[in-house]
Amino acid sequence: MPDFVSKAYGYHIYFWSNEGEPLEPIHFHISYSPHKNATKVWILRDGTLLVDNNNDDVPANILKKIMNLMSLKESVKIAEKKWLEHFGTISYYSK
Numbered sequence: 001m002p003d004f005v006s007k008a009y010g011y012h013i014y015f016w017s018n019e020g021e022p023l024e025p026i027h028f029h030i031s032y033s034p035h036k037n038a039t040k041v042w043i044l045r046d047g048t049l050l051v052d053n054n055n056d057d058v059p060a061n062i063l064k065k066i067m068n069l070m071s072l073k074e075s076v077k078i079a080e081k082k083w084l085e086h087f088g089t090i091s092y093y094s095k
Helices: 059-069 073-087
Strands: 001-007 009-014 027-031 041-044 049-053
Touching: 001 059, 009 041, 009 049, 009 059, 009 073, 027 059, 041 059, 041 073, 059 073
Parallel strands: none
Antiparallel strands: 001 009, 009 027, 027 041, 041 049
């Protein structure tokens, strides 16, 4: 079941209620409709974003717009807050 569902440029932005055992580092997915193998973006400790994969083949111009929107400090803080509320802990992906 997806959580933190938002929508931008026709795409859903979300994370799953079950993000692995052990819990994966904080990230979100982008897709037209939520599914398990969607485009994945890590949120790094410094608030920057890193595309892990673009499995949904989100067009480059749309992906760039979503990344710009999600990289805003307010958007990162909201995502971190929602993740922490849901999972009770946050870890960050290391490059």
